[in-house]
Amino acid sequence: MNCLKNDIESIIEKIGNTPDKLIEILIEVQRQSEENYISKDALKIISKELKISLSKAYGVASFYSMLSTKKRGRYVIQICNSAPCYMNGGKQVKKYFEDILGITVGEMTDDGLFSLEFTGCIGTCDKAPAVKINDKVYGNLNKEKVEALVDSIRKEEEVCDFSF
Amino acid sequence: MDNVNITINGVAVSVKKGTTILEACKKININIPTLCYHPDQELKGNCRVCVVEVEGQPRLQPSCCTPVTQGMVIKTNSKRVREARKAIVELILAAHNCNCLTCIRNNNCELQNISRELGIDSVRFDNVEEILPLDNSNPSIVRDGSKCIKCGRCVEVCSKVQGVGAIYNINRSHDMRIAPAYEEGLNNVPCVYCGQCINVCPVGAIYEKNDINNVWKVLDDKSKHVVVQVAPAVRVSIGEEFGFDAGSIVTGKIVSLLKRIGFDRVFDTNFTADLTIIEEGNELLHRIKNGGKLPMMTSCSPGWIRYVEYFYPELLENVSTCKSPQQMFGALAKSYYAEKYKINPENIVVVSIMPCTAKKAECIRDEMNDSGYQDVDFVLTTRELVRMVHQSGININKIEEKDFDDPFGITTGAAAIFGATGGVMEAALRTVYEIVTGNELKNINLTTVRGIDGIKEAEIPVGDLNVKVAVANGLNNAKIILDMINEGKADYHFIEIMACPGGCIGGGGQPIPGNIEVKKQRMDGIYNVDKSKLIRKSHKNPAIIKLYEEYLGEPLGHKSHKLLHTHYAKRELYEV
Structure with a gap:
């Protein structure tokens, strides 16, 4: 807990403790969190330090699809469901991901590696259907590309995983 | 004082610069329906019920937050306006718990009044009312999300007038609702139970605990x-x-x-x-x-x-x-x-x-x-x-x-x-x-x-x-x-x-x-x-x-x- 408090306080110190810095702070706190989300304790500290009500801080954190108040996987797969992606087969892309990961949109895999969710337009309509995985965008997706994408992340993680 | 000359429903009116269309209409006894507007609060333009037609503008304008300009020609009672207002209220009703007879605000409800005034006799849209749990976690105030029309008046009074901020808009778009952080009960947040939210609620979404x-x-x-x-x-x-x-x-x-x-x-x-x-x-x-x-x-x-x-x-x-x-x-x-x-x-x-x-x-x-x-x-x-x-x-x-x-x-x-x-x-x-x-x-x-x-x-x-x-x-x-x-x-x-x-x-x-x-x-x-x-x-x-x-x-x-x-x-x- 203390560790969390210190981390957040130093983020706030760096960015500033005025209410207009809320979004920047939320983004950074989420980025530094291992589970890709803003925890309740973190939000309480932020609300206290910025002197804004917790309800308002939560209102902002729950408004933006890039922010999350629920635990997420290390890789957050955001499927664009704006019109151009939807028209170009976004619905199928969603199904490919659901099949290969064994979860539905809004869920996280048991190993905590992936979560699947929708997002609004990510600005790559020329590559529709597209998804965003953490900070990277992948476009022109089809079944093969989706499978390759998930495979490559899984392999990369196995290499890094020394826990056994 | 600078005045501007406008025309409302064919009647020439001269009003002070900065007057809103809603206020100008009130001056010549034209009643425009409102829901999110409250005389003691800031202008919001959330509900769109107060729309009017302004000549030369392709879209209908919300009268509560549109100031008049010189030469403006306004229609408050055209077919287009009547139909738009009806559609807006019908959309609200489609997502509203319409059990009026057992509602605490029966006969003192702004939504009920507007439905009657606009002559709404049916709702064309599917009912998408959300069954949300009643928050009666505390001794003073009950919140019923199924009645909430999301006008934002309670949020304003709680945050700005009282400086408390127990409730706020949470989530977005269709999922937006008004609630405390993490949708906790009011007993778990710093609500002071002043009840000012009740006084400004246009419907029966917030009321006192019944004793x-x-x-x-x-x-x-x-x-x-x-x-x-x-x-x-x-x-x-x-x-x-x-x-x-x-x-x-x-x-x-x-x-x-x-x-x-x-x-x-x-x-x-x-x-x-x-x-x-x-x-x-x-x-x-x-x-x-x-x-x-x-x-x-x-x-x-x-x-x-x-x-x-x-x-x-x-x-x-x-x-x-x-x-x-x-x-x-x-x-x-x-x-x-x-x-x-x-x-x-x-x-x-x-x-x-x-x-x-x-x-x-x-x-x-x-x-x-x-x-x-x-x-x-x-x-x-x-x-x-x-x-x-x-x-x-x-x-x-x-x-x-x-x-x-x-x-x-x-x-x-x-x-x-x-x-x-x-x-x-x-x-x-x-x-x-x-x-x-x-x-x-x-x-x-x-x-x-x-x-x-x-x-x-x-x-x-x-x-x-x-x-x-x-x-x-x-x-x-x-x-x-x-x-x-x-x-x-x-x-x-x-x-x-x-x-x-x-x-x-x-x-x-x-x-x-x-x-x-x-x-x-x-x-x-x-x-x-x-x-x-x-x-x-x-x-x-x-x-x-x-x-x-x-x-x-x-x-x-x-x-x-x-x-x-x-x-x-x-x-x-x-x-x-």
Whole structure:
């Protein structure tokens, strides 16, 4: 807990403790969190330090699809469901991901590696259907590309995983 | 002054620059339906019900937040406008719990009125009403998300007027709703239970916790001796619900109907308001003489008490230890009154009629048991009493007037003004002046502390001392003064704070609507009660003098301390 408090306080110190810095702070706190989300304790500290009500801080954190108040996987797969992606087969892309990961949109895999969710337009309509995985965008997706994408992340993680 | 010339429905109108279309229409008696618009609030433009056609603009414009411009040609009643408004309201109704007959706001609902006015006879859209759990987690306020139309009025009053921020818009788009963080119950967030959100809600999405049935139950129980007290601000507002003008004084009628409803004794909270003045005035003098914590702040408003406990716990020692008049009454009813009339206090039930929702939470505070029992058992808001009157079938318009019962029936003008912002201050100064100087206060109307302004200041010479006072109503105004104290910039001796804008006359339990115009009329009513009283200073109240002689001894004495004073506790805002 203390560790969390210190981390957040130093983020706030760096960015500033005025209410207009809320979004920047939320983004950074989420980025530094291992589970890709803003925890309740973190939000309480932020609300206290910025002197804004917790309800308002939560209102902002729950408004933006890039922010999350629920635990997420290390890789957050955001499927664009704006019109151009939807028209170009976004619905199928969603199904490919659901099949290969064994979860539905809004869920996280048991190993905590992936979560699947929708997002609004990510600005790559020329590559529709597209998804965003953490900070990277992948476009022109089809079944093969989706499978390759998930495979490559899984392999990369196995290499890094020394826990056994 | 710059004027602009516009045309509304073919009629030429000249209005001040900056006027909105809605205001301009009002000027020529054109009514435009509104939902998110509230005369005391900022313009929102959320609901779109007020749209009108403006020549040359492709889209319909929301009239509440569109200022007029020179030469503007406006149509408020075209086919296009009528159809758009209908569609908008139908969309709201498709997501609304339309069980009007069992809704607390049946017959006093802005959505119901608009549906009728627009002639909506069916809803073309599928019902997408969300079944959300009712939040009745706390003793004061119930929230029903299925009725919420997301107008945002409650959020504004909670954040901006009260500076509390217990609720906010959460999530986005279709999933947006108004709730506390993490959709907790109001009991788990720093809600002060002031009920201002109820007063501005256009529909039945927020209302007070219903205690009517608890009261009927004790009235039906013949082993119980049920006494009732009526707060100062109720007598000038309840008439509104029965066709009287706001500010009409219906005290005698209230007493009469409470007796007919079946209460054994009907008492006046004004009596313990007088008592509060004696105790609080003496406490102030004691603090000044003995170097006690100053400025001293009033403690009558339970919403304010919760606020200071949550947000400014470092200032709790500045708050007067006096209980509120409601709680002083309860403590005396189950001690002094019980002894005097030889009634077993175990069988006494104390009911309060209050303009307030926070009083419901105040009466169940752990420390409010100094009589040996829970001092006040049930609190009904002004609105709940109205419902009880309707249920009882009594015609208040025709009913005879009666006086309050002894020994808590004789009251002064000083007590009457407790119901308005500045009233407690004025009442206290009337008494403090005479105690300190021993001279009669000639001009007892301290008009500088009267009126609807958020913050008022005055300096009153009392003997050798210039007493500096401040008065705040609405918690965001209180916050300004509290910050000044913390920064060492406030050299006041005495500060009156009432949680609700306007004071208790604008309380969260008062008739709806209670906008600023209505509040001003209620305030006039309060000062008319004061003017009509023969005795207008608390320390001259013969019944109070008798109470000290017979029972309490002296102000701040041993018995007073046991029964009439209390303490407060820091509340954690957000535990991490």
